[in-house]
Amino acid sequence: MKRVAILFSIVFVIALTACSNSSKDTASNNVNASKPEIEAETELIITATNYSFDQEEYHLKKGVPVKIIFKNESGNHGILVPEFELQLNGKKSSKVIIPEEAGTFEMTCSIMCGSGHSGMNAKIIVE
């Protein structure tokens, strides 16, 4: 939850600085302003079909910002990884995350997509 709050404040500060140059001085007093905008160093594409994801395991590197790109190739699915505050769905969507802890995390389908829904899961392995 804390991570989301930080992310939101970063986005907020970025939005502020983008709107007005004069707000830069104010923003620099904010601790969050010293953090650079999250830029992905790498990408991971996750594809969903009826009723599976394209891989059983997805590997990420700890501490490396990664742009998770989710694509629906058939049916209507989504992905959910609570530990990363990651929830994507639709035809195509993406989010940049920074996996901060090594470990294995369960990824499930976030949309009740039909008969194969409960079998739609995969592992995100951070190392």
Ligand SMILES: [Cu+2]
């Ligand atoms: Cu589903």
